[in-house]
Amino acid sequence: MNKTNFTAEQNKLTVTRTFDAPLELVWRAWTEAELLDQWWAPKPWQSKTKSMAFKEGGTRLYAMIGPEGEEHWGITTYTSIAPTTSFSGEDAFCDSDGLINEEFPVATFVNQFVANENQTTVKIETAYASEEQLKQVIAMGMKEGLSLAFEHLDEFIKQKFKLMGDLKTDGQARVTTYLNFPGTTEKAFTFYKSVFKTEFSGNGIQRFGDLPQEQGQAPVPEDIKKMVLHAELPILGGHVLMATDAPKEMGFTLEQGNNMHICLEPDSREETQRLFDALSEGGKIIMPLEDMFFGAFFGSCTDQFGINWMFNFKM
Structure with missing residues (x-):
């Protein structure tokens, strides 16, 4: 399991952590409100964003909500942004309207993101007005809170890739249709099964609760355990429907079209690259083709006509 490293020197704290995910996903997890709220809090606390504008001069106003409903508010002001490389700004304690509480230290920070094959290293340099202020926030539990939050990000990344990392039964090329549902995969596929009069293939219906619990890893939330991780159903002419639940709790926003x-x-691998390059030209790359830790050369795009494609070559 990846370790969070802390180095304190005078009034500055440097934190580094490596995550088992490509740069694009880790960057999104730090810069999109719906994803931040999935991990930016030590359990049993939760993060809830009230407003966020990730742009130079923009802010994120958010609350840390405790198990008894207590709220501690914070505000981040973004001063510079270099997409997928770094962003900097200020962090401060505040009230629910964003009024800064001057009784607590204000931090200036620079977050840097470095890709290394299938991993991304995040380096956070945080400075305070004095060494005493740094000691104050450390005494308040800053190190422990960040370590726990990063473990939650590890969990989020692992579950995110489980949605994508389906296993093929052989090395033959094939085309399938992949569907996402907001928690209704089992209901939908039971209906399709009755229509096409076929049986589930592969390992049947797999659930998030079936994932093995690794030592030190935060458990899968109870409301996610019963959801469908993967299901596949043959329909006509050898074609296969595949699906997963992609709930809001996992950072997804589903609507007709996506x-x-x-x-x-x-x-x-060569044919995967050729198809990806051809279909993404003039369209939008959602996830660049990369070697994933689950053993696939994987990517996705939307073509120039608005059609969504996934590419999954098992190595």
Whole structure:
């Protein structure tokens, strides 16, 4: 399991942590409100963003909500942003309207993101007005809180990739249709099963609760455990429907148009790259093709006509 490293020198604290995910996903987890709220708090606390504008001069106003409903408010002001490379700004304690509480230290920070194959290292340099202020926030539990929050980010990343990391039964090329549901996969696929009069293939219905619990890893939330991690159902002519639940709790926002992908599983890395390059030209790359830790050369895009494609070559 990756370790959070802390180095304190006078009034500055340097924190480094490596995450088992590509740069784009880690960057999004730090810069999008819906994803930040999935991990930016030590359990049993929760993070809730009231407003966020991730741009130079913009702010994020958020609350840390405790198990008894207590709220501690914070505000981040973004001063500079270099996409997927770094962002800097100020962090302060405040009230629910964003009025800064001057009784607590204000921190200036620089967050840097460095890609290394299938991993991303985040380096956070935080400075305070004095060494005494740094000692104050450390005494308030800053190190412990960050370590726990980063463990939650590890969990979020692992579950996110489980949604994508389906196993093929052989090395043959195939095309499937991949569907996302907001928690209704089992109901939908039970209906499709009755229509096409076929049986689930692969390992049947797999659930998030079936994931093995690794030592030191935060448990899967109870409301997620019963949701469908993966299901596949043959329909006509050898075509297969695949699906997963993609709930808001996992950082997804589903709507008609982004809940369905044509999933290509080519028989070579070269063909995967060729198809990806051709279909993404003039469109939008959602996730660049990269070697994933779950053993696939994976990516996704929306073509110039608005059709969603997934690419999944098992190495």
